[in-house]
Amino acid sequence: MPIQYLTADAVRAAEHATGDLLANGTLMRRAAAGVARVVLGELTGTGGCYGRAVGLVIGAGNNGGDALYAGAILARRGVRCSAVLLAPDTTHSGGLAAFRGAGGRITGALPDTVDLVIDAVVGIGGTGPLRPAAAAVFAGVTVPIVAVDLPSGIDADTGVVHDRSVRAAITVTFGAYRNLHLLAAPRCGRIVLVDIGMAPTDTPDGLFSLTDAEVAARWPVPGPADDKYTQGVVGIVAGSQRYPGAAILASGAAVSATSGMTRFVGSAAEAVVSHYPEVVAVDDLADAGKVQAWAVGPGMGTGDRALDILRTVLAGDLPVLVDADGLTVIARDPDLVRGRTAPTLLTPHAGEFARLSGAAVGADRPAAVRALAADLGVTVLLKGRITLVATPAGRVYGNDAGSSWAATAGAGDVLTGIAGSLLAAGLEPEIAGACAARVHALAALRASGGAPIGASALLAAVRPVIGNLRTAHGGADGHITTG
Numbered sequence: 074m075p076i077q078y079l080t081a082d083a084v085r086a087a088e089h090a091t092g093d094l095l096a097n098g099t100l101m102r103r104a105a106a107g108v109a110r111v112v113l114g115e116l117t118g119t120g121g122c123y124g125r126a127v128g129l130v131i132g133a134g135n136n137g138g139d140a141l142y143a144g145a146i147l148a149r150r151g152v153r154c155s156a157v158l159l160a161p162d163t164t165h166s167g168g169l170a171a172f173r174g175a176g177g178r179i180t181g182a183l184p185d186t187v188d189l190v191i192d193a194v195v196g197i198g199g200t201g202p203l204r205p206a207a208a209a210v211f212a213g214v215t216v217p218i219v220a221v222d223l224p225s226g227i228d229a230d231t232g233v234v235h236d237r238s239v240r241a242a243i244t245v246t247f248g249a250y251r252n253l254h255l256l257a258a259p260r261c262g263r264i265v266l267v268d269i270g271m272a273p274t275d276t277p278d279g280l281f282s283l284t285d286a287e288v289a290a291r292w293p294v295p296g297p298a299d300d301k302y303t304q305g306v307v308g309i310v311a312g313s314q315r316y317p318g319a320a321i322l323a324s325g326a327a328v329s330a331t332s333g334m335t336r337f338v339g340s341a342a343e344a345v346v347s348h349y350p351e352v353v354a355v356d357d358l359a360d361a362g363k364v365q366a367w368a369v370g371p372g373m374g375t376g377d378r379a380l381d382i383l384r385t386v387l388a389g390d391l392p393v394l395v396d397a398d399g400l401t402v403i404a405r406d407p408d409l410v411r412g413r414t415a416p417t418l419l420t421p422h423a424g425e426f427a428r429l430s431g432a433a434v435g436a437d438r439p440a441a442v443r444a445l446a447a448d449l450g451v452t453v454l455l456k457g458r459i460t461l462v463a464t465p466a467g468r469v470y471g472n473d474a475g476s477s478w479a480a481t482a483g484a485g486d487v488l489t490g491i492a493g494s495l496l497a498a499g500l501e502p503e504i505a506g507a508c509a510a511r512v513h514a515l516a517a518l519r520a521s522g523g524a525p526i527g528a529s530a531l532l533a534a535v536r537p538v539i540g541n542l543r544t545a546h547g548g549a550d551g552h553i554t555t556g
């Protein structure tokens with residue numbers, strides 16, 4: 074099952090569906106126990122619990138209640154707990170009584186020396202940036218912050234990070250991930266999901282992400298009866314004589330991502346073959362031979378020749394991925410793809426997205442990518458640190474790259490080659506996009522090792538990443554029987 078991310082409304086609905094567990098406070102007690110467990114784990118790992126100091130920043134709602142009950146547990150374990158109440162008149166009364174009863178102190182500001190701070194200003198009921206009084210409490214905090222449910226000041230549904238917001242080392246959430254845990258993952262730190270006994274239900278505005286095990290299981294591998302043609306031949310249309318780089322990167326990525334065969338069309342055919350002799354490369358589309366999917370666009374130019382190629386390819390009934398220059402051509406004439414019935418995947422970065430949709434992506438990235446996919450009737454993959462892939466029906470898969478080393482010239486050409494070859498192998502566009510984004514991100518991480526990379530290094534890491542994923546998740550690599 075893909076990992077599911079819910080909107081705040083869907084979380085509330087799932088909480089209400091538990092009935093008594095919500096009403097009698099069981100859910101909150103379980104949530105608090107989870108927060109306390111994580112904090113105790115952190116303290117234990119950094120020298121022990123007894124006598125350590127924890128500061129709590131408590132807002133007006135139930136998020137503060139979670140933290141106060143957690144503080145009570147911590148205080149009973151010998152942790153010195155001090156809570157700053159941002160809204161003393163509306164502080165969760167049961168939580169406050171428990172906290173005080175266990176020996177927790179109420180203070181006007183965080184003590185000068187604390188080992189850890191708990192952010193319980195707001196959870197899913199929060200709106201907008203941290204209010205100034207809350208922001209002032211966090212100013213100057215240098216110790217790790219454990220966020221209850223979410224780092225306050227980040228929008229639960231859109232992941233918008235307001236300028237006054239918390240950056241957490243750990244985020245402890247309950248029952249199900251919320252959208253922001255994917256969309257603002259870099260601000261959440263390590264995310265711990267605590268089981269509180271509520272069952273999440275599907276939600277039209279929620280998100281999904283594939284697990285590594287799912288990516289590994291879906292990755293195409295040749296079977297005993299396969300030959301170079303049966304696995305899906307991908308045709309790459311990219312680059313030019315003047316700009317052969319995109320052609321080489323996209324073709325190399327296609328060669329690396331799946332077995333079988335890669336064809337190439339374009340004036341950089343010679344350069345491509347000099348790097349990848351296994352590619353069957355021609356100058357003209359008419360000479361290309363049979364493919365099972367096309368990946369068209371990087372560095373191909375935006376003139377009449379590009380338009381002709383796109384017209385021809387998109388008029389056919391094969392799966393097609395369009396990227397980069399190809400998207401600029403489509404932005405001028407969206408009817409080239411609108412309502413196309415064969416699998417179609419557009420892979421814009423934010424600038425290309427704005428060209429296609431007529432407006433900047435804006436704050437609500439999932440809504441924007443959903444709207445463009447619905448408008449054009451094709452699958453859209455919006456690139457970035459958090460890649461989002463939306464189907465025309467509105468299902469959105471996301472991938473946090475885990476680092477930003479892929480933000481380098483030519484990295485998108487590599488993604489085109491990977492995703493194109495997965496389309497050729499028969500994967501649905503959204504699954505091809507999501508699997509490609511995952512492997513692309515892992516390849517950037519592996520290639521980087523903490524240092525800057527170029528797209529060639531990322532490309533070189535694609536094969537080992539696929540191998541590691543498959544090995545880690547049970548992919549058999551075959552054996553030879555000897556006598």
Ligand SMILES: NC(=O)C1=CN([C@@H]2O[C@H](COP(=O)(O)OP(=O)(O)OC[C@H]3O[C@@H](n4cnc5c(N)ncnc54)[C@H](OP(=O)(O)O)[C@@H]3O)[C@@H](O)[C@H]2O)[C@@H](O)CC1
Pocket residue numbers: 088095098100101102104105132133134135136137139160163194195196197198199200201202203204207221222226247
């Ligand atoms: N229900 C349950 O049993 C369970 C609930 N759970 C927990 O409850 C959380 C949801 O609780 P919630 O609905 O009470 O909202 P919550 O996020 O605490 O606070 C909202 C209040 O904060 C204020 N405020 C708003 N924006 C602000 C800002 N920018 N900066 C500062 N303050 C701001 C505003 O109040 P105002 O000041 O406007 O009166 C608003 O009313 C959820 O995330 C989870 O942690 C779990 O324990 C599981 C069981």
Ligand SMILES: Nc1ncnc2c1ncn2[C@@H]1O[C@H](COP(=O)(O)OP(=O)(O)O)[C@@H](O)[C@H]1O
Pocket residue numbers: 397422455456457458459460474476477478479480481482483484485486487488513
């Ligand atoms: N900040 C970032 N963190 C992680 N990955 C990123 C980031 N920015 C871009 N990427 C990824 O790097 C690739 C860049 O693609 P693109 O912008 O088309 O570059 P180019 O056109 O130079 O090939 C995409 O796969 C994108 O998702």
Ligand SMILES: [K+]
Pocket residue numbers: 136192193194195196220221222223224225
């Ligand atoms: K919080």
